[in-house]
Amino acid sequence: MTALDLSSPVAVVGAGTMGQGIAQVALVAGHRVRLYDAVPGRAQEAAEAIGARLDRLVAKDRLTAAERDAARARLLPAAELADLADCSLVVEAVLERLDAKQELFRALEQVVGEDCLLATNTSSLSVTAIGAALASPGRFVGLHFFNPAPLLPLVEVVSGFATDVSSATRAYEMARAWGKTPVACADTPGFIVNRIARPFYAEAFAVYEAQGADPATIDAVLRESGGFRMGAFELTDLIGQDVNESVTHSVWQSFFQDVRFTPSLAQRRLVESGRLGRKSGHGWYDYGDDAEPAEPHTADAAQQPAYVVAEGDLGPAAEVLALIREAGIPVREEEEDHGTRLVLPSGGQLALADGQTSVEFRDVVYFDLAVDYRRATRIALSASQDTSPQTLSEAIGLFQALGKKVSVIGDVPGMIVARTVARIVDLAHDAVAKGVATEEDIDTAMRLGVNYPLGPFEWSRRLGRNWAYALLDDLHLRDPSGRYAPSLALYRHAYASDKREGSTS
Numbered sequence: 001m002t003a004l005d006l007s008s009p010v011a012v013v014g015a016g017t018m019g020q021g022i023a024q025v026a027l028v029a030g031h032r033v034r035l036y037d038a039v040p041g042r043a044q045e046a047a048e049a050i051g052a053r054l055d056r057l058v059a060k061d062r063l064t065a066a067e068r069d070a071a072r073a074r075l076l077p078a079a080e081l082a083d084l085a086d087c088s089l090v091v092e093a094v095l096e097r098l099d100a101k102q103e104l105f106r107a108l109e110q111v112v113g114e115d116c117l118l119a120t121n122t123s124s125l126s127v128t129a130i131g132a133a134l135a136s137p138g139r140f141v142g143l144h145f146f147n148p149a150p151l152l153p154l155v156e157v158v159s160g161f162a163t164d165v166s167s168a169t170r171a172y173e174m175a176r177a178w179g180k181t182p183v184a185c186a187d188t189p190g191f192i193v194n195r196i197a198r199p200f201y202a203e204a205f206a207v208y209e210a211q212g213a214d215p216a217t218i219d220a221v222l223r224e225s226g227g228f229r230m231g232a233f234e235l236t237d238l239i240g241q242d243v244n245e246s247v248t249h250s251v252w253q254s255f256f257q258d259v260r261f262t263p264s265l266a267q268r269r270l271v272e273s274g275r276l277g278r279k280s281g282h283g284w285y286d287y288g289d290d291a292e293p294a295e296p297h298t299a300d301a302a303q304q305p306a307y308v309v310a311e312g313d314l315g316p317a318a319e320v321l322a323l324i325r326e327a328g329i330p331v332r333e334e335e336e337d338h339g340t341r342l343v344l345p346s347g348g349q350l351a352l353a354d355g356q357t358s359v360e361f362r363d364v365v366y367f368d369l370a371v372d373y374r375r376a377t378r379i380a381l382s383a384s385q386d387t388s389p390q391t392l393s394e395a396i397g398l399f400q401a402l403g404k405k406v407s408v409i410g411d412v413p414g415m416i417v418a419r420t421v422a423r424i425v426d427l428a429h430d431a432v433a434k435g436v437a438t439e440e441d442i443d444t445a446m447r448l449g450v451n452y453p454l455g456p457f458e459w460s461r462r463l464g465r466n467w468a469y470a471l472l473d474d475l476h477l478r479d480p481s482g483r484y485a486p487s488l489a490l491y492r493h494a495y496a497s498d499k500r501e502g503s504t505s
Contacts, residue, residue: 004031004088004089004117004170004174004177005088006029006030006031008031008087008088008089009031009032009033009034009086009087009088010026010031010032010033010034010087010088010089010090010091011033011034011035011036011078011084011087011089011090011091012026012033012034012035012036012090012091012093013036013037013081013084013090013091013092013093013094013104013108014036014037014092014093014094014095014121015035015036015037015039015042015043015045015046016046016093016094017147017148018093018121018145018147018149019035019037019046019093019094019121020035020046020049020050020053021145021147021148021149021150022091022093022121022145022149023035023046023050023075024050024053024054024149024150025145025149025150025178025179025180026178027050027054027071027074027075028063028067028071028150028179029177029178029179030074031074032074032075032076033074033075033076034076034077034078034083034084034087035047035050035075035076035077035078036077036078036080036081036083036084038094043077043078043079044077046077047075047076047077050075051072051075053150054068054071054072055068081107081108081111082111084108084111084112085111085112085113086113087112087116088113088115088116088117089116089117089118089119089174090108090112090116090117090118090119091119091120091121091143092104092105092108092118092119092120092121093121096122096123096124096125098125098126098129098130101120101122101125101130102129102130102132102133103133105118105120105130105131105133105134105140106133106134109134109135109136114136115139116139117139117141117167117170117171117174118134118139118140118141119140119141119142119143119171120140120141120142120143121142121143121144121145122142122144123144123191123194123247124190124194124246124247124250124251126160126187126189126254127140127141127142127158127159127160127163127187128160128161128162128187130160131160131161131162131163132162137160137162137163138162138163138164138167139164139167140160140162140163140167141157141158141159141160141163141167141168141171142156142157142158142159142160142187142191143155143156143157143158143171143175144156144157144158144191145180146193146449152448152449153179153180153181153448154180154181154182154183154193154444154445154448154449155175155180155181155182155183156182156183156185156191156192156193156445156449157171157172157175157182157183157184157185158185158186158187158191159184159185159186159187160187161187163187168184172184181444181448183437183441183442183444183445184437184438184441185436185437185441185445186435186436186437188431188434188436189250189251189254189255190247190250190251190254192431192436192437192441192442192445192446192449193445193446193449193450194247194251195251195427195431195436196424196427196428196431196442196445196446196456197424197446197449197450198248198251198260198261198427199419199420199423199424199427200222200228200232200420200424200450201232201235201236201244201248201264201267202248202261202262202264202423203232203414203416203419203420203423204218204219204222204231204232204233204416204420205232205264205266205267206264207409207412207415207416208233208266209264209265209266210410210412211410212382212409212410212411212412212416213297213380213407213409213410213412213416214294214296214297215231215233215284215285215294216233216285216294216295216296216297217296217297217380217407217409218231218232218233218416219231219232219233219234219296220296220378220407221296221368221378221380221407221409221416221417222416222417222420223378224376224377224378224405225368225369225370225371225376225377225378225379225380225416225417226369226370226371226416226417226420226421226453227370227371227372227375227376227453227454228451228452228453229451230451233283233284233285234284234285236267236277236283236284237277237278237283237284237285237287238277238278239277240276240277240278240279241267241270241271241275241276241277241283241284242271242276244267245263245264245267245268245271248261248263248264248267249263259481259482259483260423260427260482260483262483270283270284296378296407297407297408297409298378298405298406298407299381299396299400299405299406299407299408301397301400302393302394302396302397302400303393303394303397304327304329304394304397304398304400304401305329305344305345305394305397305398306329306330306345307329307330307331307332307345308324308329308330308331308332308342308343308344308345308350308398309331309332309333309334309342309343310331310332310333310334310342311334311340311341311342311343312335312340312341313340314340314341314342314352315340315352315463315464315467316352316369316462316463316464316467317352317367317369317370317373319372319373319374320342320367320373320402323373323374323402324398324401324402327401327402327403329398329401340352341364342398344391344394344395344398345394346363346388346390346391346394347363347391348363348364348365348387348388348390348391348392348394348395349361349363349364349365349391350364350365350366350367350395350398351364351365351366351367352366352367352369352418353366353367353368353369353382353413353414353415353417353418353419353471354366354414354418354470354471354474355413355414355418355419355422355470355471355472355473355474355475355477355478355484356413356474356478357384357411357412357413357478358382358383358384358386358387358411359384359385359386359411362386363386363387363388363391364383364387364391365381365382365383365387365391365392365395366381366382366383366415367379367380367381367382367395367399367415368380368381368382368415368416368417368418369415369417369418369421369463370417371417371453371454376404377403377404377405378404378405378406378407379399379404379405379406379407380406380407380408380409380415380416380417381395381396381399381406381407381408381409382408382409382410382411382412382415383395383408383411384411385411392408396408413474413475413478413479414471414474414475418471419471419475419484421459421463421468422467422468422471422472422475423472423484424446424452424456424459425456425457425459425460425463425468425490426468426469426472426486426487426490427456427487428442428446428455428456428457428460429456429460429487429489429490429493430487430488430489430490432489433487433488433489433492434489439457440457442455442456442457443455443456443457443458460493465493465494465496466493466494468486468490468494469486469490469491469493469494470494472484472485472486472490473486
């Protein structure tokens with residue numbers, strides 16, 4: 001089954017931001033587009049707005065004037081649903097209400113031909129539930145574009161329980177023909193991106209609620225150490241706290257209040273106060289005209305240690321040893337089977353975050369995970385009240401000698417980046433095991449949909465097969481609520497790795 005022929009008209013129902021964006025994508029791809037909205041006059045207004053955006057593309061040399069004029073000629077506002085009768089595809093982008101969408105598709109089914117593909121752009125509702133209203137649900141599919149649709153490449157092609165394979169294939173090929181990058185997924189709460197991205201927000205909010213660090217510091221660590229494009233607090237301010245919390249709540253409810261998806265009480269209070277982010281002028285941060293930018297905590301300059309002793313293998317942080325040597329700090333290596341740590345001249349220890357707390361061990365400082373320790377510009381350190389000031393000072397001075405800014409946070413197990421990445425990796429393995437999507441499509445979706453520096457499986461391979469399992473298992477011991485319990489899929493992944501390694505040793 002191939003993509004729709006360019007001679008086939010495409011309809012978009014719903015002339016809001018997403019509807020306009022999807023219509024523009026179809027227009028630029030070469031289709032005739034019928035744009036319908038139930039509010040009189042709105043489709044015409046939307047057509048004019050699309051025309052203005054096409055003008056801007058010409059001004060930026062992304063379209064020629066002839067291409068713009070041809071696209072405008074192919075766009076036709078529709079006065080009623082009957083005007084969509086000859087369309088081969090109808091994409092719905094109306095209010096996120098199940099009853100409204102079901103009513104619309106019942107009406108569309110009475111208008112369009114039997115071979116017309118029907119699609120919903122829902123981001124939070126069940127594709128199966130919407131399609132259940134149809135007499136022929138086999139031709140119904142989810143086409144989840146990301147906002148702004150003309151710019152973002154990802155499209156999640158969602159198969160409901162009754163979706164025919166041929167319908168999903170047509171939708172997939174059509175998205176690719178429109179210049180998008182489609183990924184196929186089953187109908188699960190949040191689909192791929194909104195399901196697997198929950199820990200990015202949840203763990204940042206959890207560290208804040210535990211008074212481990214302030215929003216500016218957490219965001220800086222996620223950006224400058226984790227390699228994420230934006231921190232969780234600034235991103236939710238951009239999205240809108242009400243919108244982000246609504247998606248979180250929807251996924252949580254759809255998974256029968258699974259503790260892994262529990263919403264944040266701190267975010268709930270923010271929404272209740274009307275602090276919705278940039279659009280209201282205040283969210284986690286203040287966006288008023290006179291507002292000062294929030295600055296992350298950055299440690300004062302400290303003296304670098306005279307040397308370090310490396311005991312065991314630092315695993316995912318092995319690059320740190322190379323950086324220490326390049327900085328001219330002597331490294332003494334000792335073979336140890338029981339540890340992966342650095343010993344400082346004070347006798348204190350420095351270890352990669354592993355899900356344990358500093359207070360459990362004598363004089364230890366943890367450092368957070370980085371996507372690339374060489375390129376990272378900031379490193380977070382975690383210490384407890386039992387950590388000696390000298391050990392903490394030497395740890396700070398060590399990373400400063402490597403050219404890093406240092407943020408000292410509270411005694412938070414798993415710190416910031418490490419616990420976030422471990423949970424993302426876990427949810428990704430769980431999704432594959434449950435048939436939601438393939439590893440490749442999940443990695444593609446998370447890179448393109450939310451600009452992650454690595455896909456979850458790329459991260460898993462880089463960190464080692466049992467790294468995420470071990471960290472989450474440690475976290476689960478300290479918080480037995482179930483939030484951090486590793487999935488069976490992650491357990492199998494780690495256990496299989498241990499068996500293979502044991503058989504060859």
